[in-house]
Amino acid sequence: MKPYRLWGLILLFMTASWLTAAGFSLSGVGTKGLSMGGAYRSVVSDWSSIFWNPAGLAAVEMNEISLTGTFISPLSSYVPHTQIPGYDGGYPMRYRVNAKSRLFVLPQIAYVMNADFLSSTKFGVALFTPFGLGASWDLYDPPIGFYERGYTPPKAFPEHDWESDISITCAYAGFARKFGPLSIGLSGGPLFGSISLRKVRLYDPVTVDTSLYSLPVQFRYFPIDTRFDGSGVSFGLNFGIKLEPLKNLTLGLSGRYYSPVKLTGDVNSAIYFPKNSVLESLADPEGKIFFQGGVAWNKAVVAAFEKLLGKKVTVPPHHDVTGAIGAAMLAREKLDEPGFVTAFKGFDLHRRRYRLETFTCEDCANQCDIHKVEVEGEEPLYYGARCEKYDIKQREPRQLPPDYVKLRQRLLFKRYVKFRKPGKSRGRVGIPLVLHFFDYYPFWRAFFEALD
Numbered sequence: 001m002k003p004y005r006l007w008g009l010i011l012l013f014m015t016a017s018w019l020t021a022a023g024f025s026l027s028g029v030g031t032k033g034l035s036m037g038g039a040y041r042s043v044v045s046d047w048s049s050i051f052w053n054p055a056g057l058a059a060v061e062m063n064e065i066s067l068t069g070t071f072i073s074p075l076s077s078y079v080p081h082t083q084i085p086g087y088d089g090g091y092p093m094r095y096r097v098n099a100k101s102r103l104f105v106l107p108q109i110a111y112v113m114n115a116d117f118l119s120s121t122k123f124g125v126a127l128f129t130p131f132g133l134g135a136s137w138d139l140y141d142p143p144i145g146f147y148e149r150g151y152t153p154p155k156a157f158p159e160h161d162w163e164s165d166i167s168i169t170c171a172y173a174g175f176a177r178k179f180g181p182l183s184i185g186l187s188g189g190p191l192f193g194s195i196s197l198r199k200v201r202l203y204d205p206v207t208v209d210t211s212l213y214s215l216p217v218q219f220r221y222f223p224i225d226t227r228f229d230g231s232g233v234s235f236g237l238n239f240g241i242k243l244e245p246l247k248n249l250t251l252g253l254s255g256r257y258y259s260p261v262k263l264t265g266d267v268n269s270a271i272y273f274p275k276n277s278v279l280e281s282l283a284d285p286e287g288k289i290f291f292q293g294g295v296a297w298n299k300a301v302v303a304a305f306e307k308l309l310g311k312k313v314t315v316p317p318h319h320d321v322t323g324a325i326g327a328a329m330l331a332r333e334k335l336d337e338p339g340f341v342t343a344f345k346g347f348d349l350h351r352r353r354y355r356l357e358t359f360t361c362e363d364c365a366n367q368c369d370i371h372k373v374e375v376e377g378e379e380p381l382y383y384g385a386r387c388e389k390y391d392i393k394q395r396e397p398r399q400l401p402p403d404y405v406k407l408r409q410r411l412l413f414k415r416y417v418k419f420r421k422p423g424k425s426r427g428r429v430g431i432p433l434v435l436h437f438f439d440y441y442p443f444w445r446a447f448f449e450a451l452d
Helices: 003-019 031-042 054-059 210-214 275-284 298-310 320-337 404-413 433-439 441-450
Strands: 064-072 104-114 121-137 162-179 180-204 222-246 249-258 264-271 354-360 369-373 382-383
Touching: 003 222, 031 064, 031 249, 054 121, 054 180, 054 222, 064 121, 121 320, 162 222, 354 433
Parallel strands: none
Antiparallel strands: 064 104, 104 121, 121 162, 162 180, 180 222, 222 249, 222 264, 354 369, 369 382
């Protein structure tokens, strides 16, 4: 073999390797069908016709049993950037993360038979996976010191905190019949879909309590591990035709229909709290812990805080309305102040006569529908406006300061010196109102008018 041909083969082989390493998207079955893409539907003549073009079953010359498989091992890398110290790839030295090395095995089983009782008709059944792919990433590790030495958390931090697995498996039956150069086929059956998604998100409690800004930043972010596993069943239908007008010319046309796969499953979530001497030193050893708000309904969160702090966490009976109770207590204290007048309408408001009215405010383009409530003995109440026009009481207009910009304009263009009207115009002078011409316009006006 000549040297340039050998180098050409080597270059071709390397190019194919680079293309494969860039990624792999599985959307089909069979090695030949995947390599030819959409063009395969016009020449398909084996069991994979059930997926590509059912009309191709008519070209199978004898009974056929097939057991094949597709093996996929994706290679990819990722540069994490959370802008959180200690979490960018676990540690700053790990600036690039490679996906976990995995091997996906996608089997295909099929059987095609000739129907002796029906001339030129073929039947086939197949179990195959036209789509299946996933990836696993190890992006985050707890920062150094997140857990104190010797401490074992109740649940270990996940080794791979971002994961995805998606697959569709089809159990299809199909048939095809040949009419001279024309073949027609149809296949269909159930689809079994499965999905598994996992993601670790870093939660910053400062969004709820700003006092936690005092915590060291590497211990302030709590990883929340959320995983969803689901599956579902649907239905698919393939149809197609093949035409061989000439000996070496084949035309194919096919289509697919899939009903949506409704996935049902479980969602599991876990939160990881730091435990170390730094955080324990920030807590008051004698202080009591009081947990209020709607989050306190979650007993798992309360138990997690107790296990983390090693102390009893007190949840009040009406923890979800403690803010409203506090506002009521402040209002009650206000009543004892001399001269205080309350705006409370009383508990018998529903017994008083009232009148409802709705109208459209046309003062602007919003065209708001205003609802007016007139209660006996009270001023009207309004709601429904996008502005505060009807919400505030009418007040005396304020004494606004003069508009000094307009005042300056008026003084600049004022004629301070009056000259006699010229008998004959000697021309027109244009003065640009820019830079110093603008500021000295009274001077230039008097100057040129004095020259007629």
